[in-house]
Amino acid sequence: AQSVTQLDSQVPVFEEAPVELRCNYSSSVSVYLFWYVQYPNQGLQLLLKYLSGSTLVKGINGFEAEFNKSQTSFHLRKPSVHISDTAEYFCAVSDQGQGAQKLVFGQGTRLTINP
Amino acid sequence: SQTIHQWPATLVQPVGSPLSLECTVEGTSNPNLYWYRQAAGRGLQLLFYSVGIGQISSEVPQNLSASRPQDRQFILSSKKLLLSDSGFYLCAWRRRGGYTEAFFGQGTRLTVV
Numbered sequence: 637a638q639s640v641t642q643l644d645s646q647v648p649v650f651e652e653a654p655v656e657l658r659c660n661y662s663s664s665v666s667v668y669l670f671w672y673v674q675y676p677n678q679g680l681q682l683l684l685k686y687l688s689g690s691t692l693v694k695g696i697n698g699f700e701a702e703f704n705k706s707q708t709s710f711h712l713r714k715p716s717v718h719i720s721d722t723a724e725y726f727c728a729v730s731d732q733g734q735g736a737q738k739l740v741f742g743q744g745t746r747l748t749i750n751p
Numbered sequence: 752s753q754t755i756h757q758w759p760a761t762l763v764q765p766v767g768s769p770l771s772l773e774c775t776v777e778g779t780s781n782p783n784l785y786w787y788r789q790a791a792g793r794g795l796q797l798l799f800y801s802v803g804i805g806q807i808s809s810e811v812p813q814n815l816s817a818s819r820p821q822d823r824q825f826i827l828s829s830k831k832l833l834l835s836d837s838g839f840y841l842c843a844w845r846r847r848g849g850y851t852e853a854f855f856g857q858g859t860r861l862t863v864v
Contacts, residue, residue, distance in 0.1 A: 670852055672855075677858070678857060679858050680853075680855040681855075682852045685851075685852050726794065737800060737802055738797065738810075740797060741794055741795035741797070742794055743794035
């Protein structure tokens with residue numbers, strides 16, 4: 637069964653600084669990977685996804701992530717954050733193939749941007 | 752375009768009362784459907800998923816059950832709520848095959864008192 641570990645529960649960053657949110661996954665087969673953002677009391681919005689091809693994936697709001705198969709990681713990065721990026725971020729994994737029905741999430745990382 | 756509706760947005764229920772949360776999807780057929788629970792500091796826990804009418808997979812033994820009476824309708828239920836059932840419940844759908852992202856509803860905040 638697949639699983640996801642987000643290594644940091646909280647990340648405080650100053651505005652305009654770069655940020656990296658870490659995500660590691662575990663699976664016995666090839667995977668699809670996703671990053672979502674959640675603003676308070678709302679559902680989840682997709683930031684970006686890796687399905688195949690280039691390991692560097694660009695998403696909305698200036699975010700990008702890099703798939704590293706050997707390290708089983710999918711870290712999220714942004715070169716310069718804004719106050720509006722304050723939210724909770726979730727990494728998720730799904731196995732490929734016909735059994736790819738489950739979408740499993742990590743525990744989330746709360747990103748706080750300080751002025 | 753596809754949309755997902757989840758209601759109610761907020762619910763306060765006494766311990767021991769029943770629960771029914773409903774989720775419907777529009778604009779697609781044969782979706783995979785999911786129920787997640789988000790408790791404070793615990794991320795998103797997958798509760799149930801369904802790949803078709805009447806087909807329910809349970810991920811965590813608990814006080815809840817799910818049903819899918821129609822292709823685009825997914826219901827989360829309980830006969831008797833516990834305090835530990837409090838949380839933020841999210842419904843989601845994905846296209847059949849699992850190779851795409853999930854699309855989420857706006858969630859239901861359940862408080863059991």
